[in-house]
Amino acid sequence: MRSEPQASAYRAAPRIETIAGWLASPVDAAQFPNHILRFRNDRWARTVGLDGLDEAQWLSHFGRFEPLPGNLPQPLALRYHGHQFRVYNPNIGDGRGFLFAQMLDGEERVLDLGTKGSGQTPYSRDGDGRLTLKGAVREILATEMLEALGVYTSKTFSVVETGEALWRGDEPSPTRSAALVRLSHGHVRIGSFQRLLALDDAEHMAALVDYCLATFPGPLPPEGVPGRDEPAVVLLHQVVERMADTAAAWMVAGFVHGVLNSDNINISGESFDYGPWRWLPRWDPAFTAAYFDHSGLYAFGRQPEAVLWDCGQLAVALRLLADTAPLVAALDRFAPLCQQAMARRFCWRLGVEQGDHAADVALIQAAEKAMAASGEAPEMFYFRHRGARPGGNEAFDALLAGRRPAAAADDPFWQQDGPPSTLIDEVERVWSAIDDSDDWTALHEKVAAIRELGRQLGPAPKPAGHVSLGSS
Secondary structure, three states: OOOOOOOOOOOEOOHHHHOHHHHEEEOOOOOOOOOEEEEEOHHHHHHHOOOOOOHHHHHHHHOOOOOOOOOOOOOEEEEEEEEEOOEEEEEEEOOOOOEEEEEEOOOOOEEEEEEEOOOOOOOOOOOOOOEEHHHHHHHHHHHHHHHHOOOOEOEEEEEEEEEEEEOOOOOOOOEEEEEEEEEEOOOOEHHHHHHHHHOOOHHHHHHHHHHHHHHOOOOOOOOOOOOOOOHHHHHHHHHHHHHHHHHHHHHHHOEEOOOOOHHHOEOOOOEOOOOOOEEOOOOOOOOOOOOOOOOOOOOHHHHHHHHHHHHHHHHHHHOOOOOHHHHHHHHOOHHHHHHHHHHHHHHHHHOEOOOOHHHHHHHHHHHHHHHHHHOOOHHHHHHHOOOOOOOOOHHHHHHHOOOOEOOOOOOHHHHOOOOOOOOHHHHHHHHHHHHHHOOOHHHHHHHHHHHHHHHHHOOOOOOOOOOOOOOO
């Protein structure tokens, strides 16, 4: 079964201060009329030594954003550019969030606390810098389910309702407001490099590469590839490896992120920034999550392509430091790495041992055909076939019969009618109870059920493209 996140003492590590002068702008948090704690993730707070805060202390740090001891004295809104639906935009940056603190966990990794809905910044443009409470609830559900399904994701750390009435075009308004805090392993985006390219700032580009290599350590590129000793080339190889794995994890999870702009791709490889996400109600590569994605650019089946395109924009930016050929060689690794990650994660989700690559690909293709034929949601398909259980599709069951179960499916959990779901109807049901009668029971029950799913699925494949610094 999956082990719980390991406890660690609080250790401030505001390392970004060394580059903040040209990467970010100091900002102040909004002054909110109210602070009601709605969600605190003590499961992950213990990894950075913050689970012992009482409610008043929690609200002072994650509602009023008073600095944590020895940490950043003032929040930082990061500056970046980015391609948004393939159109370059130099007028973006952290517009309703900021980097609040950095700490070490027990493995010596630097962890960031970043916000959403914490107020306006110099990059808010015409936005109010706020987040709806519904958006915060949706992010809790997204991150909890993604974590359970083995996706390398940011964690929803805290949600505080802030007492403002917000007007939104995509929600019944006025609607309630919230400030959300995320725990993640990095706050630097591809768009941060694009901005430095636009400024023709090779000196700071090199410094940012060095910061990322030190803060998010990863393996060296394979032997024999060109430019293997050049920092910019090494970083691109690591990002390609990480993002190929993350894209594969989304596909196996049946998850549609919705907005894979280059400013939404993190150098650490984490999945984050959840807006119009969905899980597939049925197997459909053309399914889109964002109502404004009219061309289907970020449709479910196009997510690996979109992520590779974004990695290509990082390569373009790194041309300020490196020649083209070594960077192209790094990008060429994306497709085979993604295919390998798909096989690894697909077999883990099914609870069966991996075969050779060709056999794994055949099993995945047969599963896709079976799901398309049945019209059932991927979450139910995986649930019914857990541990190599036959499910009624002759072609898929024949291939599955040759696999040894890697995980037992005899726990009563797997004898239920189905797994906990975060399909859109369930999300709306959970939100309606909060919106209509301020009843948070359904959310708490859903989070508990999702965490039990993660426990039953067991330890997930490790995120690719990282090396461990610690001993535990």
